[in-house]
Amino acid sequence: MSNFWVCSDNIDGKENKRINTLCDALKKAGHTAHNGGVGPNTVQSHGLTSNAKGQIGVFIVGGSDAGMYVDFRDGLKRGYYHYKYMWVVFASDTATTDKWITCNGLSNTSLVRAWDDNYSGSSIESVGKTAKSYFDSNKKYIGYACGKKGCDFKEVTDNFIKAIGGDTDSSSSSNSSSGASSCKEAVQKLLTHWDGYVECRIRDGVVHIHKIREPQKNCTLLLQEGVNVFSSSIKVTDVNPDTVNHLIVHWSGGTITFKDEELINRFGDIVKEVDAVKTISNTVDKKESNKNKSNKSNNNTSNSNNNSESESKNNSSKTNTILRPITKYEDALSFGNIEWNKIKRDNGHTIECQVQGSPEWRVGEWVRVIFPSFGENGYMYTSRASHSDDGGDWNVNLALVDYPPGWGAETTDDNSTDDEDSESTDDTSSDTTSES
Numbered sequence: 001m002s003n004f005w006v007c008s009d010n011i012d013g014k015e016n017k018r019i020n021t022l023c024d025a026l027k028k029a030g031h032t033a034h035n036g037g038v039g040p041n042t043v044q045s046h047g048l049t050s051n052a053k054g055q056i057g058v059f060i061v062g063g064s065d066a067g068m069y070v071d072f073r074d075g076l077k078r079g080y081y082h083y084k085y086m087w088v089v090f091a092s093d094t095a096t097t098d099k100w101i102t103c104n105g106l107s108n109t110s111l112v113r114a115w116d117d118n119y120s121g122s123s124i125e126s127v128g129k130t131a132k133s134y135f136d137s138n139k140k141y142i143g144y145a146c147g148k149k150g151c152d153f154k155e156v157t158d159n160f161i162k163a164i165g166g167d168t169d170s171s172s173s174s175n176s177s178s179g180a181s182s183c184k185e186a187v188q189k190l191l192t193h194w195d196g197y198v199e200c201r202i203r204d205g206v207v208h209i210h211k212i213r214e215p216q217k218n219c220t221l222l223l224q225e226g227v228n229v230f231s232s233s234i235k236v237t238d239v240n241p242d243t244v245n246h247l248i249v250h251w252s253g254g255t256i257t258f259k260d261e262e263l264i265n266r267f268g269d270i271v272k273e274v275d276a277v278k279t280i281s282n283t284v285d286k287k288e289s290n291k292n293k294s295n296k297s298n299n300n301t302s303n304s305n306n307n308s309e310s311e312s313k314n315n316s317s318k319t320n321t322i323l324r325p326i327t328k329y330e331d332a333l334s335f336g337n338i339e340w341n342k343i344k345r346d347n348g349h350t351i352e353c354q355v356q357g358s359p360e361w362r363v364g365e366w367v368r369v370i371f372p373s374f375g376e377n378g379y380m381y382t383s384r385a386s387h388s389d390d391g392g393d394w395n396v397n398l399a400l401v402d403y404p405p406g407w408g409a410e411t412t413d414d415n416s417t418d419d420e421d422s423e424s425t426d427d428t429s430s431d432t433t434s435e436s
Contacts, residue, residue: 002164002357002389003032005055005083007042011062011091018060018091018153025157029164032389044071047081054393057083058160062091064100066111069134069142076141084357084394085141087164092147092156103146103159106131143359165362165387193279196338196345199404201364212341212404215366215379223353223398225371233354233397236374239263240348244272247340251276251332252325258340272343276326276335345403351380357394361385367400 006022008015015038023033036042043059046052061068069088075081090101098104110128135144145160147153191200191209200209223229245263248271249256256276264270326332351369355361365382384399 001030001032002387002394003034003055004058005034005036005043005046005052006058006060007036007046008038008060009040009062010038011060012094015060021153021157022058022060022089022160025161029161043086044075044081047075047083047086050082052082053084054389055083056394057081057086058089059086060089060091062094062101064090064106064109064111064131066134069111069131069138073138073141085143085359087160088135088142088144089156089160090144090146091153092149093151093153095149098149101146102149104149106144106146139360140358164359165385195406196342196403199364213366215368215381219366219368219379221360221365221367223355223367223369223371225373228355229371230354230395233352234371234374235352236371236376237348237350241267242270243267243347244270244343246271247336247343248273249276249332249336249339250274251329251335252327253329253332256332256336258336274339276332277323278326278331278335280322280324341403342406345401345406347402349402351376351400352398353400354395354397357387357396361387361396361398364404367398369400 004023004026006019006026008019011018016035019035019038023035026033036046043057047057057072059068059072072081072086072088076083076086090106092102095102095105099109100106107130109130111131111134131144135142143163145156145163147156147159191198197212198209199212200207225231225234243263245260245267246269247258249258250273326335351371361382363382363385365385367380367382369376369378369380371377380400380402381404382398383401383405384397386397388395388397
């Protein structure tokens with residue numbers, strides 16, 4: 001974990017309270033944190049000393065200063081600040097307008113030089129840009145966290161912890177793990193219909209579900225051998241030789257074929273054939289179904305009373321799963337793409353490596369990997385990003401896979417039937433634009 005040096009500019013007399021709030025949150029997340037004091041140059045003064053080596057500087061501010069951002073960036077880039085990274089945390093709780101120090105203001109307001117800006121003329125380069133655009137283009141050196149106008153500072157703190165790749169609900173690792181596990185189990189059955197189509201992550205006790213993004217369109221990260229990865233740390237696990245490399249999808253209009261010629265040349269033709277189907281969920285109201293059956297019967301009064309007792313015991317709803325053939329080419333192609341990607345997901349191919357620390361390395365990000373010595377050149381998904389502060393150096397251990405992990409196979413009820421009395425259906429088939 002990392003070592004943080006937290007300071008604050010002069011704001012409103014609540015500076016130490018904010019510093020302590022931030023330090024407490026960092027310690028809960030497993031980091032080391034120090035209260036570095038209050039004053040306009042506290043974080044810079046400490047950064048100039050050798051004591052800052054290996055630390056991450058954090059400066060809480062109540063205003064937006066273009067010159068300061070440039071100074072932080074240049075200080076790290078040129079080596080006169082000994083921090084390994086710096087964060088600007090905006091006291092959005094003091095904001096009375098959305099113009100400067102709120103997340104909205106930082107995204108939409110052009111920067112100006114502060115009235116007391118004593119930095120060099122180079123600070124003029126950031127003037128006219130939004131703070132967000134400047135931070136985004138220099139995220140290798142500096143990051144930022146903010147909140148809504150007049151929010152509680154805890155919101156800013158939580159956003160900061162998230163930004164550094166942490167979990168704000170980390171009172172104990174065992175409880176956090178248990179909660180995540182329970183949450184996964186709760187949504188697993190729901191997600192199985194979209195297996196291979198959506199990914200799910202749990203952060204701060206909140207479940208985030210979204211369509212798996214296309215790496216070619218969404219990848220902004222690059223791992224290149226000899227450039228930004230420690231070569232001695234690279235470990236590649238090859239594809240399992242038994243992995244399917246030839247998929248044939250049958251649908252009502254013919255067949256669609258997917259092949260990996262490289263794997264076929266290496267391991268031979270390993271074929272899998274599947275029928276393109278879509279999943280339909282039928283929700284059956286047992287109470288209504290029993291009533292209908294009761295109305296159709298010609299039993300005597302005694303039997304009717306028995307039926308009523310049975311209804312009261314079985315008045316819950318029941319969901320049946322039905323598989324129907326796909327009849328449209330576009331739907332069949334979408335089905336095939338998902339099945340092909342699931343094969344990639346389970347092929348055993350992984351890469352582990354270590355890079356220099358940066359908040360951009362996070363679970364769920366696609367990465368372009370170019371490792372010529374290992375024959376690797378393609379897109380991979382970050383399944384693990386473990387940030388560490390070993391010997392004062394901020395490093396990140398990455399684990400990469402070919403496709404986001406799945407959520408298990410759906411459990412079916414062998415006794416379920418297609419109830420003709422039910423007309424309520426939910427078509428859960430989905431399209432994907434993944435390339436074969």
